[in-house]
Amino acid sequence: MSDSLSKKNDSIGAINRTNILAAAEKEFAIHGFKGTRVQRIADRAELPKTNVLYYFKSKDGLYLALLQEILSLWNSSFDNAKAQDDPAEVLATYIADKMEISRLRPDASKIFALEIINGAPNLSSFFKDQHSSWMNSRVSVLRQWIELGKLPEIDPHYLLFNIWASSQHYADFSAQITELKGQAMDQIEFANATKSLVKLILQGCGLTVPPRFQ
């Protein structure tokens, strides 16, 4: 594993590609796809524009490559939850994971949000199908929990929407939050926000907050 990786990481091309993707992530998050200038990405990556187009055939190609990388962040421990697991534990962990993404990769979250708001024009139907089946399987687990009496009656869709919305909000609306709180949220505030959110949602659907999230 380290072999193929190190080979890739060593090559000057791989380093440039990484830098370009990082630069692109910031630019696309701030300006959106249309508003982003290839020249600005190049400036940020400290490369000539031609060089950016050398590594990624086109602006679209670069955006798509970036989007693909971003989508891989959306996996989590919740993916493998089973009916016999503890709902409180699983959901609390899931919420905390989501909050961690918002804290560490706010730009990735923003790009994803922009994509969805614009009607997901660049999300492949493969991704959509995959996402749908993921949703169906998770809804099914939540329903099993409800049948088993481990989780009070609640529409699983709305519960998941709420988790996504409120955790993602901390990334997407960071500008508003910074404005309203007077300064950007630091790690401690994120920890508090996470506790607060876990409590709100778990208590909201009648679960007890696990000790390590209190």
Place this chain on the structure above:
Amino acid sequence: MSDSLSKKNDSIGAINRTNILAAAEKEFAIHGFKGTRVQRIADRAELPKTNVLYYFKSKDGLYLALLQEILSLWNSSFDNAKAQDDPAEVLATYIADKMEISRLRPDASKIFALEIINGAPNLSSFFKDQHSSWMNSRVSVLRQWIELGKLPEIDPHYLLFNIWASSQHYADFSAQITELKGQAMDQIEFANATKSLVKLILQGCGLTVPPRFQ
């Protein structure tokens, strides 16, 4: 009141202005500011492009005019809540109001979200100040409720963020929701989502859901 209004509404200019704003709302919501073409707005409003520029000096001018109209939607009954009011009643109504905006004006919600995600480049500092002082006064009311024992201990900021996030989600992420649920949400589903959300949040902060929201 009807005098000045009717005069305004009758004039051909006012009608065109309204049509252009409506067309612009849809275009900006789908494509973002940079991605929107004046020509497309004109097509949608069934006017020549020059005509659009005649009524609104520039693309920026049109966007700003639209944004101003949109911001006026953000007022609600919660603005005037007092310490002596009932938290459950006030918050439930506030949540329902927000959901209603998502249902009726999804494009407006999207444009607002896009603006914030991009770092609010077009929101005047006047609006920001106004928004900040609104936030402060509402946080203060929530704190009073907590002191009076009418509302359990919770960070007022996080509570408000959660309300905004989860209600706005239904507008901003409508494409995702439609994809996952198989079809767009109708009025009945919105009503169910609202009930679900009111219950989740109120129960989440230890309040009893008022009968008319059950």
Place this chain on the structure above:
DNA sequence: CAAAAACCAGACCAACTGGTCAGGTTCTTG
């Protein structure tokens, strides 16, 4: 060490797009 592959970058361009201009027509009003 040679040659192929990978990388680099200035000059250039075609397409697009916001916005102007000039010459109208229609509506309002004194």
Place this chain on the structure above:
DNA sequence: CAAGAACCTGACCAGTTGGTCTGGTTTTTG
């Protein structure tokens, strides 16, 4: 009803921007 205000629109343009082309240099590899 005259004249000014409001409205309309085709023709046009200048700036921007994604992307190409060409001629390199550096790195890898057999």
